[in-house]
Amino acid sequence: MNDKFHNFQDKRMKIFSEVVKKYWNKEIKDIHDLNNLAKEIKKRYNFKDEDMPFIQDHIRVAMGLDAKGNANFEDEVYQMKNFKKIGQPIIAKIDGACEYCNDEECKCSDACKYEASIYKRTRGPIIVNNKCLSCGQCVTKCDYGALADKIEFVPLIDFLQDKKTIVYATVAPAIVGQFGENVTIGQLRTALKLIGFQDLIEVALFADILTIKEAFEFNHLVKSEKDFFLTSCCCPVWFNLVKKNYPSLFTHMPPSISPMIASGRILKKLYQDAKVVFIGPCIAKKAEAKETDLQGDIDFVLTFRELKEIFSALNINLSDLPSEDKDQASFGGRVYARTGGVSFSVKTAVNRLEPARLIKLKAKRVDGVKACKQILDELSTEKDIDYNFIEGMGCNGGCVGGPRTNIDVEKATHKVNEFGEDSLIMTPFDNVNVMKILKQLGMDKIEEITENGEGSKILERK
Known part of the structure; x- marks a missing residue:
């Protein structure tokens, strides 16, 4: 491999880091500053003059902008400052x-x-x-940087540095352990507040809410031994695989939004004009946030790998920070991060709703796109099946195996299970935060979560 492309994924993050440092310190104001940065990168990584368009495009992508091929820098700083949102395509x-x-x-x-x-x-x-x-x-x-997902942090910096703008960080359950063996969620909360976020909110809290909703929907949809239910929670790869390729099976999916989207909708309902930033392991979440019927619910999406580079660029040492701990979510909501977590959580909720239910929830859990396709092909044959709740996760191991994680799947799964066990809340029904939020949304009874009111509609696709 050409030396300048050796470990290019890491080098790409270093390019992003340089953009963050310079923009954070207000050292990127115009084309002149971007050109100087491109020249610095060319020299540091042994690129040639003919590689300059390639370098410029990676700077654009690090700023959340589209690649332009051979075009020189023009109005990139203006675009980033004035558009304030990342457009499609994300790759x-x-x-x-x-x-x-x-x-x-x-x-x-x-x-x-x-x-x-x-x-x-x-x-x-x-x-x-x-x-x-x-x-x-x-x-x-791709080792050569021919494909890159747009990074959404630099357009966010102006919001974080504006004291009038409230910005919440909602973090995926898979975040535990991603930033160091002994780094706590409380220390991550402190770090995010240091760079301008109002607070860190566990997306697992919204997973608790969606778990209860899916439990009610399972009870409504699965009435006979032949009925089955495809969870729509959590994974956009699974959701889109069914929607795009298996339309006959799509009718077996409930209308529930994902916990990520729920976090944005609910926080924006409770705190008007707030910005919501999702932080997770997943590139697909960047695309989900831009779907036509979900646009505006989440303002920006960052990945664990990107956040690690942001902390490094801003000289934030997580292990040195005090830990501001809060118990926001249940064991069930926190284990959504790994394969089987959704099934476990929904099953406990179904059993709580109807302990004497004749048709028990029998889960089938699959992870990785290949296994997801296989189970959907099997369901399409209309053969007899011995399960009625199918959980699909696009990444091997679940969200802990996402493409933008910082640690391996086995270690991440262990950390997620530990974090779940540390919760003082066992199931979503035991989470007082859930009922508090539902009441703020206008629901006085838990059953209203599936009724056709304004409160319940916020938890469904438009």
């Missing part, structure tokens, strides 16, 4: 990189083996967008 194709890759080195052809078709061409990969699930595997597989 940028960078010209020039594929020229250094040969067929033996290319991994793109296998990156989407079970979903979209990506073909190597002389000017870069081609993505069939109507099949793409935005899982992000192609981005992490």
Whole structure:
């Protein structure tokens, strides 16, 4: 491999880090500043003059903007300051990189083996967008930086530095352990407050709310031994795989939104004009936040890998910070992060609602796109099945195996289970925060979570 592309995924994060430092310190004001940054990167990483468009595009993507190919910097700073949101597509194709890759080195052809078709061409990969699930595997597989997901932090900086703007961070349950063996959620809360966030809120709290909703929906939809239920919670890769490729099975999905979307909708309902930033392990969540019927619920999406680089760029040492701890979510909500977590949580809720239910919840849990496709193919044959609740997760191991995590799946799963066990709240029904939020949404009884009122509609796709 060409030396300048060695460990390019890490180098890409260093480019992002330089953009963060300079913009945070107000050292990026115009084209001149961007050109100087591009020259610094060219020199540091041994690029050539002809690589300058490639470098400029990676700076654009680090700013949350579209790649432009051979175009020089023009109005990028103006765009970032005035548009204040990241547009589609979330995956940028960078010209020039594929020229250094040969067929033996290319991994793109296998990156989407079970979903979209990506073909190597002389000017870069081609993505069939109507099949793409935005899982992000192609981005992490490419060693040459030909594919990159836009990073959404730099446009957020102006909001964080504006004391009049309230910005909440909602963090995925998989976050535990991602920033150091002994770094606590309370220390992450302190760190996020230091850079301008109002507070850190566990998305597991909203998973608790959605768990109760899906338990009611399971009881409503599964009435016979032949009925089955495909959870719509949590994973956008699973949701879109069913929606795009298995329309006959899509009717077995409830209308519930994901916990991420619920966190944004509810916080914006309770705190008008607040901005909500989701932080997770997943590139697909960037795409979910931009779906037509979900736009505006989440303002920006960051990944664990990006947040790690942000802390480094701003010289924040998490282990040195005091820990501001809060018990916001149940064991069940916190284990949504790993395979089987959704099934476990919904099953406990179903059993609490109807202890004497004749048709028990029998879960089938699958992870990875290949396994998800296999189970959906099996369901499509209409053969007899011995399960009635199917949980699909696009990443191996669940969210803990996402493409933008900082630690391996096994370790992350262990940390998630530990964090769940540390909760003083066992099930969603034991979480007083849930009922408090539902009352603020206008629901006086837990049963109203599935009734056709304004409060319940906030938990469903528009």
